[in-house]
Amino acid sequence: MKTGLAENAAGAGIPxxxxxxxxxxxxxxxxxNFAGIGAEILYVFGxxxxxxVLSLLCGW
Amino acid sequence: xxxxxxxxxxxxxxxxxxGVVVVGLGxxxxxxxxxxxxxxxxxxxxxFALSASATLLLGxxxxxxxxxxxxxRLGWGEGxxxxxxxxxxxxxxxxxxxxxxxxxxxxxxSCFDVMSGFTxxxxxxxQDMDHLSNGINMWRHLLTFVGGQGMVVLVLxxxxxxxxxAYKMYVGEGKDERLMPNVVHTARSIWQISLIYLGLxxxxxxxxxxxxxxxxxxAFLHGLWIFMSAWSTGxxxxxxxxxxxxxxxxYEIITIVFFVIGSFNFxxxxxxxxxxxxxxxxxxxxxxFTVTVTVLTLLVTLGLMRDNVYPGAVAMFRKGFYQLxxxxxxxxxxxxxxxxxxxxWGDVALFAMILAMLIGGSACSTAGGFKxxxxxxxxxxxxxxxxxxxxxxxxxxxRKYHHIRDVVLDDGVARSALLxxxxxxxxFTLGTLAGMLCGYPFGMSAFEAASVTxxxxxxxxxxxxxxxxxxxxxxxxxxxxxxxxxxxxxxxxAYVAMKVxxx
Numbered sequence: 001m002k003t004g005l006a007e008n009a010a011g012a013g014i015p016x017x018x019x020x021x022x023x024x025x026x027x028x029x030x031x032x033n034f035a036g037i038g039a040e041i042l043y044v045f046g047x048x049x050x051x052x053v054l055s056l057l058c059g060w
Numbered sequence: 061x062x063x064x065x066x067x068x069x070x071x072x073x074x075x076x077x078x079g080v081v082v083v084g085l086g087x088x089x090x091x092x093x094x095x096x097x098x099x100x101x102x103x104x105x106x107x108f109a110l111s112a113s114a115t116l117l118l119g120x121x122x123x124x125x126x127x128x129x130x131x132x133r134l135g136w137g138e139g140x141x142x143x144x145x146x147x148x149x150x151x152x153x154x155x156x157x158x159x160x161x162x163x164x165x166x167x168x169x170s171c172f173d174v175m176s177g178f179t180x181x182x183x184x185x186x187q188d189m190d191h192l193s194n195g196i197n198m199w200r201h202l203l204t205f206v207g208g209q210g211m212v213v214l215v216l217x218x219x220x221x222x223x224x225x226a227y228k229m230y231v232g233e234g235k236d237e238r239l240m241p242n243v244v245h246t247a248r249s250i251w252q253i254s255l256i257y258l259g260l261x262x263x264x265x266x267x268x269x270x271x272x273x274x275x276x277x278x279a280f281l282h283g284l285w286i287f288m289s290a291w292s293t294g295x296x297x298x299x300x301x302x303x304x305x306x307x308x309x310x311y312e313i314i315t316i317v318f319f320v321i322g323s324f325n326f327x328x329x330x331x332x333x334x335x336x337x338x339x340x341x342x343x344x345x346x347x348x349f350t351v352t353v354t355v356l357t358l359l360v361t362l363g364l365m366r367d368n369v370y371p372g373a374v375a376m377f378r379k380g381f382y383q384l385x386x387x388x389x390x391x392x393x394x395x396x397x398x399x400x401x402x403x404x405w406g407d408v409a410l411f412a413m414i415l416a417m418l419i420g421g422s423a424c425s426t427a428g429g430f431k432x433x434x435x436x437x438x439x440x441x442x443x444x445x446x447x448x449x450x451x452x453x454x455x456x457x458x459r460k461y462h463h464i465r466d467v468v469l470d471d472g473v474a475r476s477a478l479l480x481x482x483x484x485x486x487x488f489t490l491g492t493l494a495g496m497l498c499g500y501p502f503g504m505s506a507f508e509a510a511s512v513t514x515x516x517x518x519x520x521x522x523x524x525x526x527x528x529x530x531x532x533x534x535x536x537x538x539x540x541x542x543x544x545x546x547x548x549x550x551x552x553x554a555y556v557a558m559k560v561x562x563x
Contacts, residue, residue, distance in 0.1 A: 025252045025333055033256065036333035043340050044320045047350065048313070051357050051381035052373075058361035059376030 070138050071559075073129040074145065077225070079122025081146040084215030085154055086115030091202055092157070096195025104195040107160040115153045137551050139228020143212050144544060144552035150211065151175050151536075154203060161196055163187055165525045168532055175536045177203035178211065179543035180426055182295020182392035182517020185525045185532070189300040194281060197298050201285040207543075208292025208322070208426030209254055210235060213247045232548040237327040237424040253329045254291060261287035261318045268310045290315050291322040292426045295392025295517030302394040303382075312382055315393055323349075323389035323421030325433070327464050344461040345422050348432040348439070352419055353388055356412045360384045363408030380409070383518065388416040390428040392517020399521040402504060410520075414507060417514040418488060428515025428542055430484050434477040436461060441474035483546050487538055488513040494534040495522065512538045 025033055089112035096105040134142070151174045158170035169185040176183045177200055186192065186200075206214060210233045213226065227243040237246075262284045269279030282298055289296045299305035303315060321329075328346070331339045340346055360380050370376045379396055386393045401410060420429010444459040451457060459469040488509050495505025500522055507520040512535045523535070541549050 025249055025256070025330070029334065032335040033333045036329075036335070036337060037256070037260070039332055039337040039340055040321050040324070040329075041317055043346070044317045047320060047353060047385070048316060048381075050350075050354050051385065052377050054354070054357050054361050055377035055381055056373040058358075058365040059370060059373035 070132075070134075072126045073132040073134060073225075074138055074142050075122050076126035076129050077134075077142045077229075078146050078149055079119045079126065080219050081142075081212055081215045082115055082119030082149060082153060083123060084119075084219055085150050085211075086112050086119055088202065088206065089115065089157065089199070092195045092199040095198040096193060099194045101193045101195050104157075104161060104193045107157050108195060108199075111153075111156040111160065114156060118153065134225030134228060136228050136231075137555065139225040140232035140548040140551040141555045142225065143229045143232030144540075144548040146212050147178060147540060147544065148552075151178065151540075154178075154199075157199060158186075158196070161193070163192060163196060166529075168529055169525055172532050172536055173200070174203060175539050176517070177201075177294065177296065178207035179515045179539040180204055180208045180292045180294040180390070180428065180517075181512065181515045181539050181543075182289070183511065183519060183523045183535070184296065185523070187525065189298075192298070197281070197285060200296050201288040201294075201298075204292045204294035204296050205254075205288035208294060209250055210247070213243070214251065232544065232551075234543060234545040234548075235326070235424045237325065249330055250326050253326065253333065257291055257318065257321065258287060261291060261314075264314050264318075265311070268308065268314055269306075271310065272306055272308045286311075286315060287318060290319040290391060290393070293319055293323050293389050293391040293421060293428070293515075294426075295386075295394075297393065301397075304395045304397070309378060312378060312395060316382065316385055319389050319391040319393065320385065323391070323425055323427040325422040325424045327424055328422065331464055339464065342462045344436040344440075344463050345432040348436040349388075349422070352416070352432070352435070353385065356388065356416045357381055357384050359412035359415075360409045363406050363410075363412060366408065367404070367406040369404050369406070369409075384413065384416055387413050387511075387514075387516055387518050388419065388421070390417065390420045390514050390516045392511070394518060398519045401507065401518075401520045407503075410503060410507060413518070414510040417510040417516045417518065418484065420514045420516075428513075430481045433463060434481055436463075437469065437474055437477040438481065440469050441471075441477075444469060480545060484513060484542065487541060491534065491538050494531055498528050498531045509538075513542050515539060515543050 089108050093105055093108035093112065096102075096108060151171050154174045155167060155170035158164050158173060159167050163186050164170045164173065165185070165187065172183075172185050175181075182204070210230065212233055213230045230243050230247070262280070265283030265286050266280045269282050270276060274282060285296070285298050288294070295302075297303060297305070303312060325345055328339060328343055357380075360383075361376055364370055364376060364380050370379055382393075382395045401413070405413075418429055419435060420431055421427025423431040423433040440459050440461050444457050448457050460466050461469065491509030491512055492502070492506045495508055496502060504520050504522045508522040510516070511518050
């Protein structure tokens, strides 16, 4: 695709990712979908753990 | 950036696509209409019926008048002009039911709330929020949910087929990642991801609400609305005390989970949900987010500890960490009263909050702010330039970072990232100045300006129906500018300037 000035400016500094066009969301890939959701939730709990440890250190 | 010189012929397709978006928004009013009717709120149902009729009539007339131009190819300038103009016209029409409901002091206040919802900011000027009808509450949260995923692209992908300028409008909404080769499939993927989480999140919050003592239907509606707000990093809530109303650690934990996930890049969601779970560890945007959250949490907790604001670790986590992560993801949910920021938190914690709100969440997500990816790009460019100074002149220094795939840092990308960050800082400065010119102290003005610029919604107590109309108008423009990441609105301004110049 030609990169015009406007295209460059919008979403500036955001490198365009290729994505994964073969990946599917919905029927046929539900196991992967739910494993992915589980992984995302796990990450947030990790983040909360950091918050909790820092709160514990400073609030003790 | 400028639209085609032959702008006379391009005004008509722009008006056609604005008509399509207006029709889409008019159709959307059917949802709160049904909710209002189900709960016997007949006055509100009539308001929505009248608003939907007027909106559909306006959109239909525009579509019919310019139907011949529907297949005309749109350039980048036109595509972005459609997006910016559609958001503005959308604000005007979506404010009609608010205005008719009598819940707002003026039409400007209604427009403020619509723009706050569309841009997922979450600041509100509504009167007597604790007694709002279910229909109006549904409309508030629906606007923020739709605005978060991208209103123009949703409408265009649902109502039209194979629009040549759809990708340009998608980029104009501040998103620039193709999850799939085709923009229609990309928009569909974004909506699939959001709807899967909508089911899961509403269920969790519904159960939590009932566990906290809400009746089943009230717990369901609150769960649905809070999820819509959390996922879109919006910050609206049905009660004036926001999340503090529930006094529930469970509710707080569930909302943290969904607003943090909601602030992730849709390309990252797509990769993780299609089997690439390691992306969560390798992605530079997630690394950047984790680092900034850790550093800023430390700053907030140190600031709160220094001023002895909270007595123990639990209070520190539920108040300090919650507001910080809510601000950093640009959600704006609050578990304290707004004035507590100003009266209790102290300068160090407020400084950390302002930084967090300005940095914001991920690119191509529902979140606002500079975006973690831009922070990572600028940091990587900085490291590369420092290493260039240290290495012999002939050495070629190449830096890579991982975002879905390994990307070699490009000077153009680094420069653009820096320019957008400078634009955000400039807008934040203007917002702070506007607050001070209206007579508010520097700390309050800066906090509220950061909240508006980052599309966050946390308030220090400044935003209310009583603030001067000029400040409300400035905040509306800043929310609009920041959400669309400046370029679409500059394209619209250039287009209008060209039209005026020609006359």
